[in-house]
Amino acid sequence: MRFLLNEEIEGYAERHTSGEPALLAELSAFTWQEMHSPQMISSRCSGRLLTSLCQIMGARFALEIGMFTGYSALSIAEGLLPEGKLITCDISSEFAKTAQGYFEQSPVGHKIDVRIQDARKTIEEITHELDFVFIDADKVSYQAYYSAVLPKVRRGGVLVVDNCLWSGKVLHPRDADSLAISEFNSFVARDERVSNVMLTVRDGLNLIIKK
Ligand SMILES: C[S@@+](CC[C@H](N)C(=O)[O-])C[C@H]1O[C@@H](n2cnc3c(N)ncnc32)[C@H](O)[C@@H]1O
Numbered sequence: 001m002r003f004l005l006n007e008e009i010e011g012y013a014e015r016h017t018s019g020e021p022a023l024l025a026e027l028s029a030f031t032w033q034e035m036h037s038p039q040m041i042s043s044r045c046s047g048r049l050l051t052s053l054c055q056i057m058g059a060r061f062a063l064e065i066g067m068f069t070g071y072s073a074l075s076i077a078e079g080l081l082p083e084g085k086l087i088t089c090d091i092s093s094e095f096a097k098t099a100q101g102y103f104e105q106s107p108v109g110h111k112i113d114v115r116i117q118d119a120r121k122t123i124e125e126i127t128h129e130l131d132f133v134f135i136d137a138d139k140v141s142y143q144a145y146y147s148a149v150l151p152k153v154r155r156g157g158v159l160v161v162d163n164c165l166w167s168g169k170v171l172h173p174r175d176a177d178s179l180a181i182s183e184f185n186s187f188v189a190r191d192e193r194v195s196n197v198m199l200t201v202r203d204g205l206n207l208i209i210k211k
Contacts, residue, residue, distance in 0.1 A: 004165055004200055017045050024074055027102045031069045035098070040068050042136075043202045046162070047075035050134060053158060053207075054079025059131035063152075064088035065119040065145050066137030066162075070099030070112075076134060077108040089115040089122040090137075119145055129154045136162040139177040142184045150193065153210045161188075165204025 005013075020028075024047065032038045042050070050072055054062065060081050067073050067090040077086050090096050096116045103109035115122045119137050123145065130153045135145050142161060153159060164170070164185055169178040188196050188208060196208040 004168060004203065010202070014044050017048050020044050020047055020075075021078070021106075023102060023106055024071060027069060027071055027074070030098075031071070035069060035095075042072040042075065042162070046202050046205060047071055049199075049201060049205065050075040050160065051079035053160065054084075054132055057131060057158060059158075060084045061128045061130050062086040062132040062134070063123070063126060063130050063149065064134045064136070065122070065149075066090060066135070067099055067114065068095050068136075070102050072134055072136060073099065073112055074102065074106055074108065076132065077106075077111040080108075080111055080132075084111055085113060085128075086111055087113045087115060087122065087126065089117055089119055091116070091118055120148065123148045123152070126152050129157075131157050133157070133159040134162070135159065139163065139166070140180040142180060143187060146184065146188070150210065155210055157210045159194075159206075159208040159210070161206040161208065163203045164198055164206040165200065167203060170204075 028041060031041045054076055058081055062076050062080060064073050064086060067088040073086060073088045093116050096114055100114060103112050133149055133153060135142060164181060166178055166181045170182045173179045173182040194208045194210050196206055199205045199207055
């Protein structure tokens with residue numbers, strides 16, 4: 001991926017951010033060496049931010065849309081209360097197999113419920129009020145996922161949406177993904193049901209709080 005900040009300063013920020021658990025470092029290395037499209041994995045800074053937000057909130061029920069090899073799922077699960085639960089989903093059974101192998105080795109893996117299915121169906125199945133949501137799947141569906149999930153988030157609950165700066169392409173959006181992200185960002189900025197702050201962490205994380 002193209003860095004928003006220069007690579008040197010990204011590296012500095014990573015090195016001055018708390019270390020991830022050894023299993024997450026192993027999962028990251030495996031993903032970069034063995035998987036196709038490894039750049040989809042969250043960075044250490046993004047992962048530690050997800051953990052920290054869940055810890056600060058005392059989050060109990062979380063949902064992730066777009067699991068890939070499970071790095072962000074394990075980061076969220078780590079920050080949840082001991083009795084907390086994360087529902088995560090992906091349409092790829094190959095990615096899910098890799099992720100589940102790591103969840104089985106993790107002390108927080110028992111908190112994670114994997115659904116190998118489309119995100120829309122997963123959102124439909126949510127019956128609990130959500131404290132925390134991480135949206136990180138196909139970009140053209142961000143708006144649909146947000147609209148479907150927001151009513152299920154409690155007041156004061158948090159949504160984090162990844163890639164909201166899309167390597168800077170949101171400045172001059174031309175392709176379908178850039179246009180979808182740019183329209184979604186504008187929608188959130190105008191949405192009176194929430195307040196938000198766009199964080200320039202890695203590829204941009206939109207931190208959204210339901211009023
Ligand atoms: C950017 S990756 C997720 C990365 C992961 N959150 C992490 O930080 O390591 C996006 C994932 O969304 C999945 N995906 C794409 N379309 C989806 C859909 N309609 N429903 C669920 N997952 C989907 C892809 O298979 C891919 O694994």
